[in-house]
Amino acid sequence: MDALELQDLRKTYRGGHEALKGIELCVPEGEFFALLGPNGAGKSTAIGIIASLVTKTSGRVRVFGHDLDRDPMGVRRAIGLVPQEFNFNQFEPVEEIVINQAGFQGIPRREARARAESELRQLDLWDKRRVSARELSGGMKRRLMIARALVHRPPLLILDEPTAGVDVEIRNSMWEFLQDLNRQGTTIILTTHYLEEAEALCRHIAIIDHGRIVENANMLELLTRLHQEILVLNLRQPLREPPAIEGMTLRCLDPLTLEVVVRRDQSFNRLFCELERHGIEVLSLRNKKSRLEQLFMNLLGNAA
Amino acid sequence: MNAYWIAFQTIVVKETMRFVRIWPQTVLPAVVTTTLYFIIFGRLMGERIGPMDQMAYIDFIAPGMILMTVITNSYANVVSSFYSGKFQRHVEELLVAPVPNGVILAGYVCGGILRGLAVGLAVGGVAAWFVDFHPHSPLLVLLVFVLTSAVFATGGFINAVFANSFDDISIVPTFVLTPLTYLGGVFYSIDLLPAVWQKVSLFNPILYMVNAFRYGIYGVSDIAIGWALAIMLGFLASLSAVALYLLHKGIGIKS
Ligand SMILES: Nc1ncnc2c1ncn2[C@@H]1O[C@H](COP(=O)(O)OP(=O)(O)OP(=O)(O)O)[C@@H](O)[C@H]1O
Ligand SMILES: [Mg+2]
Numbered sequence: 405m406d407a408l409e410l411q412d413l414r415k416t417y418r419g420g421h422e423a424l425k426g427i428e429l430c431v432p433e434g435e436f437f438a439l440l441g442p443n444g445a446g447k448s449t450a451i452g453i454i455a456s457l458v459t460k461t462s463g464r465v466r467v468f469g470h471d472l473d474r475d476p477m478g479v480r481r482a483i484g485l486v487p488q489e490f491n492f493n494q495f496e497p498v499e500e501i502v503i504n505q506a507g508f509q510g511i512p513r514r515e516a517r518a519r520a521e522s523e524l525r526q527l528d529l530w531d532k533r534r535v536s537a538r539e540l541s542g543g544m545k546r547r548l549m550i551a552r553a554l555v556h557r558p559p560l561l562i563l564d565e566p567t568a569g570v571d572v573e574i575r576n577s578m579w580e581f582l583q584d585l586n587r588q589g590t591t592i593i594l595t596t597h598y599l600e601e602a603e604a605l606c607r608h609i610a611i612i613d614h615g616r617i618v619e620n621a622n623m624l625e626l627l628t629r630l631h632q633e634i635l636v637l638n639l640r641q642p643l644r645e646p647p648a649i650e651g652m653t654l655r656c657l658d659p660l661t662l663e664v665v666v667r668r669d670q671s672f673n674r675l676f677c678e679l680e681r682h683g684i685e686v687l688s689l690r691n692k693k694s695r696l697e698q699l700f701m702n703l704l705g706n707a708a
Numbered sequence: 709m710n711a712y713w714i715a716f717q718t719i720v721v722k723e724t725m726r727f728v729r730i731w732p733q734t735v736l737p738a739v740v741t742t743t744l745y746f747i748i749f750g751r752l753m754g755e756r757i758g759p760m761d762q763m764a765y766i767d768f769i770a771p772g773m774i775l776m777t778v779i780t781n782s783y784a785n786v787v788s789s790f791y792s793g794k795f796q797r798h799v800e801e802l803l804v805a806p807v808p809n810g811v812i813l814a815g816y817v818c819g820g821i822l823r824g825l826a827v828g829l830a831v832g833g834v835a836a837w838f839v840d841f842h843p844h845s846p847l848l849v850l851l852v853f854v855l856t857s858a859v860f861a862t863g864g865f866i867n868a869v870f871a872n873s874f875d876d877i878s879i880v881p882t883f884v885l886t887p888l889t890y891l892g893g894v895f896y897s898i899d900l901l902p903a904v905w906q907k908v909s910l911f912n913p914i915l916y917m918v919n920a921f922r923y924g925i926y927g928v929s930d931i932a933i934g935w936a937l938a939i940m941l942g943f944l945a946s947l948s949a950v951a952l953y954l955l956h957k958g959i960g961i962k963s
Contacts, residue, residue, distance in 0.1 A: 417963060452963075455804045459962050477806040485804050491797035500722075501801075507718025508805035510711020552801075 405469060407433045407560045407591035408454065413463035415449050415615075423449040425615040427463070431593060431608075433559075436586045438602035438623075439595045441612040447595040448488050450612070451564050455485040468559060481509070484553035488564035488595075490545050492552070494538035498529060501537060502552050509556035516555070523551035526581070543570045547578070554585075561585065563594040567601060579605055603627065628667075634692040635675075637662045640685040647682040649675065663692070715807045716815050723819025727785055727826070734785070735827050738777040742831045745773055746838045749895070761897045761928060770839045771922040772894030775856060777831045779889060779914065780881065782824035782857035786816050786864035787877045794868065799961060809955035813865060813948065820861025821854055828853060844927035852921045855940040859913070860885075862947040869951070869960040888914045898930050913943055 408431040415424040423446045431437045441447050452458030454465055456476060464471070470478030492501045499520055506516035524530045527547040532540060540548060546566060553561060563582075567575045582605065586592050596602055602609050602623070609626055611619040619626065642659035652675065653665040662684075666675060679686060727734040750766030760768040793799040802812055835841070843849050863880075871877045892914030898906050909915050916936035923929035929936075954960065 457800055457803055457962060459958050477808070480804060480806040483804070487800065489797065491800045493793070493796055493798045504718055504722055505801055505805065508715050508802055508807050510714045510806065512714055 405433050406466070407431050407435065407468060408593065409464075409466040410450070410454075411464040411466075413450065413453065413465065414461045415446075415453060415458065416461045423615050424453075424461075424463075427612070427615075427617055429610060429617060429620070431591065433468075433591055434586075434589060435591055435593075435608055436583075436606045437591075437593045438606035438609045439593060439612060440597070440599065440602050440609055441595070442597070445612045446615040447612055448564055449615075451485070451487075451562055451593075451595065454479075455483055455487075455562065456480055457487075481556070482558055482560055484556065484558035484561045486546070486549045486553045486561070486563040486566055488568070490549070492537050492545075492548065495536050497534050497536050498540065498548055499524065499533035501548065502555050505552045506555045511556060519555050519557075520551070523554050527551045543574045546570060547574075550578075550581075558590070560591045560593070563592070565595055565597070567596070567598075631668045633666045633668065635664045635666060636690050636692050637664065637679075637686045638688045640687055643684065647678065647684065649678045711806070712808060712811050715805070716811050716818075719802075719807075719812065719815025720818045720822070723785070723789060723816060724822050726789060727819075727823045734781070734823065735830055738781060738827045739830050739834055742773055742777060743834050745769075746834065750838055761899070761930075763926065763928070767839050767926070768897070768922075769895055770835045770841075771925050772892070772918045774828055774831050774835060775852075775914075775918050775921045776889050776894055778824040778828040778853060778857050779860050779917075780885060781827040782820040783860040783864040783867075783881060783885060785823035786820040786861045787868045787871070787881075789819065790816055790865055790868035791871045791874070791877050794871075794961060795874075803961065809952055812955065813862070813951050816865055817858055817861040817948075820864060821857040824857030824861070825853060828857075841925060843925050845924050848924035848933070849921065851937070852917060852924055852940075855937070855944060856917045856921070859917075859940060859943045859947060862944065862951055865951050866947065866954065869954045871960075888912055891915075893918050893930065913939060916940065 408429065410427050410429040413424055413427040413429075414422075416422045427446075427450060429450075439447050439450070449458060453460045454467065454472075456472075456479070460472075464473075465479070466472070467479045468482045470482060472479050496504075502520035502523060503513075503516045506519055507513070511519065521530065524533055527550055529540075529544060529547055529551060532544065537545065537548060546569070550563070550566070553563075561582075566582075567578060570578065579601075582592055582594075594601075594605070607623055609619070609621060609623050610617050621629075636657070639660050639662060643656055643662065644659065646654035646656050646662060648654075649664075651667070651670060655663045657663050664675060666672065676686070746766065749769060754765035754769075757765045759765065790799070832841075867877060867880050891909065892912050893909070898909050898915065901909060916931055916939045919929040919931040920933055920936040920940070923933050923936075
């Protein structure tokens with residue numbers, strides 16, 4: 405069964421801004437899924453709709469088969485949400501925040517206490533249980549939101565930039581925690597600006613930009629595509645067929661233009677030797693940047 | 709146990725803990741103010757004012773004074789709690805959880821009723837120092853208490869839904885509630901008013917509440933009790949419908 409299914413999801417905010425322009429997405433159960441995109445791409449908007457915090461303009465949302473319009477409570481029971489911004493009562497003690505969330509989920513008090521304890525212990529917050537939330541550090545606050553999201557053991561955990569403002573050590577332990585959780589069967593969707601994070605954690609990745617999914621692929625496949633260079637060569641003599649060069653893909657765009665895909669680990673020297681051998685003379689060349697690559701450059705630029 | 713019932717209890721306990729934790733801001737001020745009112749209007753001036761509706765002035769104003777604090781406190785509780793939940797965004801904890809809108813509303817309103825009861829009892833304790841209370845009908849007293857605080861707690865909820873700043877949550881109490889209470893027959897019997905103003909007063913819901921409450925305590929009223937109760941129920945029903953509609957549409961809480 406699919407953990408999440410979005411069909412033609414659209415959102416126009418009251419001011420008229422079109423934040424989502426028809427999102428199609430399918431996340432199978434058990435997946436560890438990354439939603440990557442630059443600032444303002446629409447990640448939080450999509451997540452807000454799925455989690456009942458934002459009203460959709462049109463489209464369809466299904467979570468483990470529960471339709472958001474017909475069975476909103478079923479959807480809410482199946483989701484644990486870690487939002488991008490802190491949204492707990494700053495003056496409430498840490499433990500109460502988690503226990504109350506369990507209560508909202510309909511878990512009886514005694515059971516709620518036990519679960520809050522186990523979540524807070526797992527996330528290293530048990531010592532802080534009596535402290536009011538505003539006294540926690542940024543990283544602790546984020547972990548508090550993870551504990552709160554997990555207290556009803558949801559089959560789908562959605563995290564909106566969980567590692568923003570978290571130091572490397574905590575980030576690594578958070579990654580490990582999430583990977584464990586995923587191995588135990590929880591489907592996880594996270595948004596991030598960092599390709600590195602998506603690469604370390606996720607098996608599948610979708611890239612969203614300006615309210616559209618521009619890429620939706622298996623992580624490995626995407627990385628291979630990303631780790632290649634596309635060269636466009638202008639030739640002196642027309643060519644009828646592209647030559648065969650082992651390990652590279654060549655294609656004639658027109659008789660005088662040749663496109664070559666070179667993996668990053670392959671040398672250009674070999675390409676030119678081979679071309680020389682086939683008697684092909686190159687007048688000029690340019691490097692073709694794919695849209696995907698550009699997007700990544702921007703994302704990587706963000707990360708730096 | 710039913711999940712929604714547990715969610716409801718959780719909201720009520722949370723709301724109660726909130727006002728208990730900050731009792732110097734939530735309970736104490738009403739006690740101080742009413743004590744002053746009793747001393748000044750009841751004792752010092754009351755003797756010069758003379759009887760009202762055939763009772764000592766201090767006896768006449770006591771029920772209204774109590775009800776006035778019930779009104780302001782149940783309203784204030786919900787408006788400030790729900791608005792600060794919006795402001796700090798922790799109402800999102802409820803929105804993402806499987807809690808139907810009716811349960812959210814009922815939970816907050818119940819919190820408001822409990823605050824009204826708590827403060828009402830404290831102020832009633834103060835009043836008992838000055839006045840000899842032998843409730844004519846304790847059941848009616850309780851009923852009016854609960855209905856009144858429910859009406860204003862629901863009003864506070866609606867106010868909080870629309871509020872976009874802390875200023876917005878004090879406008880209604882200052883410009884609507886306070887005038888309505890002062891003109892609602894707390895300090896005088898409407899028999900004293902010219903005929904026209906008596907008619908106008910009949911549009912003020914607080915008049916019915918104060919009179920029903922006074923009737924519960926002394927067995928005397930300017931207004932028919934059945935009518936008063938019906939009006940309170942009507943207000944409660946229509947305000948709840950408005951609040952539920954706003955929640956359903958996500959107005960003020962969802963973008
Ligand atoms: N409540 C709102 N009202 C109006 N416009 C909004 C609202 N929330 C978001 N937007 C707009 O919708 C667009 C998408 O915003 P969103 O928060 O979904 O982006 P994002 O991908 O989560 O970005 P970031 O990486 O910065 O968190 C942005 O242009 C933003 O300005
Ligand atoms: Mg975002």
